Amino acid sequence: MEQSSHPIKHKNVSIGKILKRALFIMFGAILVSVALEIFFVPNEIIDGGITGVSIIAAHVSGIPLGVFLFILNLPFLFIGYKQMGKTFALSTLFGVTVMSIGTVLLHSVPRLTDDPFLAAVFGGIILGIGVGIVLRYGGSLDGTEIVAVLLNRKSPFSVGEIVMFINLFILSSAGFVYGWNHAMYSLIAYYIAFKMIDLTIEGFQESKSVWIISEMYKDLGDAIVARLGRGVTYLQGEGGYSGEDKKVIFCIITRLEEAKLKTIVEELDPAAFLAVGNIHDVRGGQFKKKAIH
Structure with a gap:
């Protein structure tokens, strides 16, 4: 293939834009930490993906949630670096780190409600906004999407179908750990969070x-x-x-x-x-x- 004599010059990203991205990713990760430790975990509600697995693992083992959030996401950060580039991997690493530390710091903060339905609704809203902000600024807080992208290349299912299947399996497992009422609350929280992610990414001005x-x-x-x-x-x-x-x-x-x-x-x-x-x-x-x- 003939190469152009005028190579494309990539513009360097300004420090201001990097700081802006970092601040919004940090803010989104903090919101997710609040949703998890103030609403979900105290009321035995889980989220989908690696976050849901981490909540169940922390409940069963007694090890702080933040430890599992960080460790279980590390392999997917490596995959994300290979498949989606350094910027995405570093943004995701930063977001996951902030989220993990946030859950540790917030673990001793009293829950805001003892009603699991209210926790599912308001926790889902806050979590969805937080995840949406992180996604909008080039990061991620969960490795499930990366797995879905890789599986999509070798299966007839779409990325969305794979993510849905994985999350339904994880959310269903909450029934065996917390009881089926809490599994249904988890489904409500997941649906609300899913809608809020879309709304946050696209905005009201879609x-x-x-x-x-x-x-x-x-x-x-x-x-x-x-x-x-x-x-x-x-x-x-x-x-x-x-x-x-x-x-x-x-x-x-x-x-x-x-x-x-x-x-x-x-x-x-x-x-x-x-x-x-x-x-x-x-x-x-x-x-x-x-x-x-």
Whole structure:
């Protein structure tokens, strides 16, 4: 393969960006420590992945949770370094270290509630936000995802399916250790944490892609620009059945603008074809949205 005479120059990451990443990863790891030691562990609730295994191991052995969190994640840190690079591995090592130390320091802090349902709900919220922050800034607090990526290459199952299978097995094991009521509370906590991770990563300003097919495309496009302040692009389409030329409106909006856009379409052309999809990342052009960082 012919090599370019102009090699790509990689920009060095500034000290400010490194410190910002480290502070947010530390903050996220501390939140996870709070969720584990103040809500989950005292109420016999576990999380999925290596964290769940660590909670069970600490309960059975009497050894501090932080020890298992650190030791059990070490092999996956090595794998993460090989598969995903030094930055990811160092960020994960930092996050896991902070989380492990945090659980040790918080172990003697009294629980906030004796109600396992409240512990599952609020612990799940706090844990999900913490994990989401760490993931958003390039780290991880659990080796399960790394295992799933490796298994995915040699199996017909997706990464998400593998993670779900592993976590269901771990969460089910809580039934034998703590009883089945606490296993069900653990499932509630896991579901809430899962949703909060998505919300934290994507934010309330999650982007949506919109396609509209209408004879009144110009009126709809003008209304979207005027009332939502969003740019639109007119695409040329052809009906597969009729063979007629059609104009397709394409635009990007935020989650909070979806209801207003549907109202605009309903007012101007109730018969219009409207499709809305989720988008995880938008860059370039004139699209602007608020971001966490």
